[in-house]
Amino acid sequence: MAWFVFIYGRGFALSGLGMLGLGDLPTTPTILLALLVNLLVIALVIRIFGRMGRWREVGRRFLLPLVSRTVTEVPPEPEAAPVVDVWAELRPAGEAVRRLEAEPVGDVDYVRLHQAWRSVGADPAGRHEFAAQVGSRGAAACAHPSEQRDLPGGRAARHDLMVRQVRLGTAQDVPKNPVTHRNAGFALDPALLGTSLLAVGPAGTGKTAALARPVAEALCLQALAGAACAVVVGASDADLGPDDWYDVVIAPGDPSAPYGLDLYGAAPSPDEAAARLADALLPDELAPRAESARTAMQQVVGPFRAAYGRYPGVRELRALLAGDADGWAELAENLQKSGRRPEFEADVQQRERMHGRVDDPGALLADRLALLDRPALAPGFSGGPDAKPAFAMRALEHPLRVRVKLPERSHPEAARMLSRLLLGQFTQAAADRGDRELFAGLVLDDATAAVDAQTIRGIQRLRGANAGVVLLLRTLSDLPEALRAPLFGAVGNRMAFPGIAPWDGRLFSEAWGTHLVRETAVTHTPDTSGGTMRRAGRMVRKALSGTTAQTESVTTRDVERHRWSPSDLAHALPSGHAVISLTSVTGEQVPPLLVDLRH
Structure with a gap:
C-alpha cells in the first residue's frame, strides 16, 4: 500500500x-x-x-x-387476514348460535358456553337444551347459579381464561435465571396448581396480596365459567376478595354469616368422618394419642348416626365423649329401637368402660370440643335447632365459590382446629369425587396449624384428582421437624419470599439441588525458568523495579454449586420478588426463577 x-x-x-x-x-x-x-x-x-x-x-x-x-420486482399486494370463526365449535347447535354473533360476549361467557357444550357431548337431549338456552338468553345462557358473568368490582390481576392462567409477575434478567426464561411472564394454571404450591415468607412480604388473592380471583372466575370450584380459607380480616365474589361465606363467630360448616364434611362413612374430626381436634403435641382418639370418636359417631340417622352436633358429641349418663342412656334406647344395638354393642361397652379413667381419650376430645362449643361459635356448625345451613366439603363436584373466615383474633385455637379440619376434608373429598371434570382448588392463607401427616399424604393424592392446594406459611419452624421434608416432597411448586430465615432457606436450597458452574482459577508463582543469564536479568529487574517476575497459570473446571444458597434466599432477595420453582401434573419442571411479582 x-x-x-x-x-x-x-x-x-x-x-x-x-x-x-x-x-x-x-x-x-x-x-x-x-x-x-x-x-x-x-x-x-x-x-x-x-x-x-x-x-x-x-x-x-x-x-x-x-x-x-x-x-424487476413488483411489490406484492398485502394478503387478506384469514377469517376465524370463533363459534365454530358451537355451530352444530344450530341457528341459535347466530345470536351470539350479534351481542357482546365476555371471556367468562365464551369459556362458559364452550364448557357447557363440551359437557353435553353427543347427547341429543343435552344439545337441544343447550340450543334452546342460547336461543333464549344469548351470552347469558348456561350461567352460573349466582347469575354473575364476571366478578363484582372488577379484576385486580391479569387473566387469560382461554388457557385458564393468571399472571403473577415477570422472570428477571439475572444470571441465576436460565437464559430461556429471562423476561418471560410468570403465570399459574390448573396444570401447575394440580401439583399444589407451598409459599414461605414472613408477614408483610406480599404472600396474600401477590399470590393468595390473585389465585383466589382466578379460581372464582373459572368457577363462573363452569370449569372449577374454589375454597378460600383465611382470617376474617385477610384480603382475599370481597364477599360478593363467593357463593358461600362461612364466618364462625359472626352472627350475620349466612352459612355454617359441616364438621363431618358429609362423609358417607361415619368412621371416615370421625377420624378426620379427631385428627383436627388434637394439637401437634398430642399427636401420639391420635390413634386412640380416632377410635374413641368412632365409638361415639357411629352408634349415634345409627340411632338418630344423622351426625351429632357439637354439644351432643361433647356430652357423649365426656361420659354423660343421660346421653348414653338415650343413645342406647334409640339403638334398641332401630334394631342396631347388637351391631354397636361392643363400641358402647368399650366407651362405658373408659369413662372416668385417666387415660380416656374421650375426655381429651371433649375438652378440645369445648373450644368450639361457645355461644358465638356453636350456631356455625351442624346440629341443634339454631344451626345455620351447613356447607359440606362433598359439594366439590359443583362450581361453587366458598370463603371461610376463621376467627383468629377472638378464638385462635378454634381457628387452628378449623383450618386443620378444612384441609383434611378437602384432600379427602377432592380425591373421592366421582366426577373430576372441575378443577378443585383450596387456598389456605395461613397453613401453620393445618399440616399433619394425614394431610401430607392427602396432598400427594391430589395430583391425579384434578385438584390442588395453595399453602402459605410464615416460617417452616412452626411445623414439627418430622413434617418439613415430607411437605416439601408432597408439593410440586415452591416459593420463597424475601426475609425467610436461613434454616428455612436450607430446605429450599436442598430441594432445588445443585448445578454445574464453570470456575476459573488464576495462580501466580515466581518465575524460576531459564539459565544463568535469564536469572541474572530477573535479578537486575527486581533490583530496579522492586517486583518479582511471576508466571501465571489458569485452571478452568466444572464444580457443583447450589442453584440458590440459603444465604442468597435469606439476604439477597429484593422486596416484591420471590424465587419460584414449578412442576406440572405431567412432570414438566421449571428450575427456580427470580420473579418480580410487581409486574
Whole structure:
C-alpha cells in the first residue's frame, strides 16, 4: 500500500512540475506504467481484503437481491387476514348460535358456553337444551347459579381464561435465571396448581396480596365459567376478595354469616368422618394419642348416626365423649329401637368402660370440643335447632365459590382446629369425587396449624384428582421437624419470599439441588525458568523495579454449586420478588426463577 501511495504521489508531483516547465513533463509510457502499477496494486488490495471480508458473499446475499427487487420486482399486494370463526365449535347447535354473533360476549361467557357444550357431548337431549338456552338468553345462557358473568368490582390481576392462567409477575434478567426464561411472564394454571404450591415468607412480604388473592380471583372466575370450584380459607380480616365474589361465606363467630360448616364434611362413612374430626381436634403435641382418639370418636359417631340417622352436633358429641349418663342412656334406647344395638354393642361397652379413667381419650376430645362449643361459635356448625345451613366439603363436584373466615383474633385455637379440619376434608373429598371434570382448588392463607401427616399424604393424592392446594406459611419452624421434608416432597411448586430465615432457606436450597458452574482459577508463582543469564536479568529487574517476575497459570473446571444458597434466599432477595420453582401434573419442571411479582 505504501508503494502505491509513493508511485501515485510521484506521478502527481511530476505532472505538477511539468506546469512549471514543459520540458520536464513525463512521457506517455511513464504515465501508462504508473497507472498500470496502481491498477495492479488496487486489484491486489481488493482481492486480499475482499477475501478476508467475504465481499462476494455479502454482495450475493444482500446487494444482488436489493438490486433485483429494485429493478424487476413488483411489490406484492398485502394478503387478506384469514377469517376465524370463533363459534365454530358451537355451530352444530344450530341457528341459535347466530345470536351470539350479534351481542357482546365476555371471556367468562365464551369459556362458559364452550364448557357447557363440551359437557353435553353427543347427547341429543343435552344439545337441544343447550340450543334452546342460547336461543333464549344469548351470552347469558348456561350461567352460573349466582347469575354473575364476571366478578363484582372488577379484576385486580391479569387473566387469560382461554388457557385458564393468571399472571403473577415477570422472570428477571439475572444470571441465576436460565437464559430461556429471562423476561418471560410468570403465570399459574390448573396444570401447575394440580401439583399444589407451598409459599414461605414472613408477614408483610406480599404472600396474600401477590399470590393468595390473585389465585383466589382466578379460581372464582373459572368457577363462573363452569370449569372449577374454589375454597378460600383465611382470617376474617385477610384480603382475599370481597364477599360478593363467593357463593358461600362461612364466618364462625359472626352472627350475620349466612352459612355454617359441616364438621363431618358429609362423609358417607361415619368412621371416615370421625377420624378426620379427631385428627383436627388434637394439637401437634398430642399427636401420639391420635390413634386412640380416632377410635374413641368412632365409638361415639357411629352408634349415634345409627340411632338418630344423622351426625351429632357439637354439644351432643361433647356430652357423649365426656361420659354423660343421660346421653348414653338415650343413645342406647334409640339403638334398641332401630334394631342396631347388637351391631354397636361392643363400641358402647368399650366407651362405658373408659369413662372416668385417666387415660380416656374421650375426655381429651371433649375438652378440645369445648373450644368450639361457645355461644358465638356453636350456631356455625351442624346440629341443634339454631344451626345455620351447613356447607359440606362433598359439594366439590359443583362450581361453587366458598370463603371461610376463621376467627383468629377472638378464638385462635378454634381457628387452628378449623383450618386443620378444612384441609383434611378437602384432600379427602377432592380425591373421592366421582366426577373430576372441575378443577378443585383450596387456598389456605395461613397453613401453620393445618399440616399433619394425614394431610401430607392427602396432598400427594391430589395430583391425579384434578385438584390442588395453595399453602402459605410464615416460617417452616412452626411445623414439627418430622413434617418439613415430607411437605416439601408432597408439593410440586415452591416459593420463597424475601426475609425467610436461613434454616428455612436450607430446605429450599436442598430441594432445588445443585448445578454445574464453570470456575476459573488464576495462580501466580515466581518465575524460576531459564539459565544463568535469564536469572541474572530477573535479578537486575527486581533490583530496579522492586517486583518479582511471576508466571501465571489458569485452571478452568466444572464444580457443583447450589442453584440458590440459603444465604442468597435469606439476604439477597429484593422486596416484591420471590424465587419460584414449578412442576406440572405431567412432570414438566421449571428450575427456580427470580420473579418480580410487581409486574
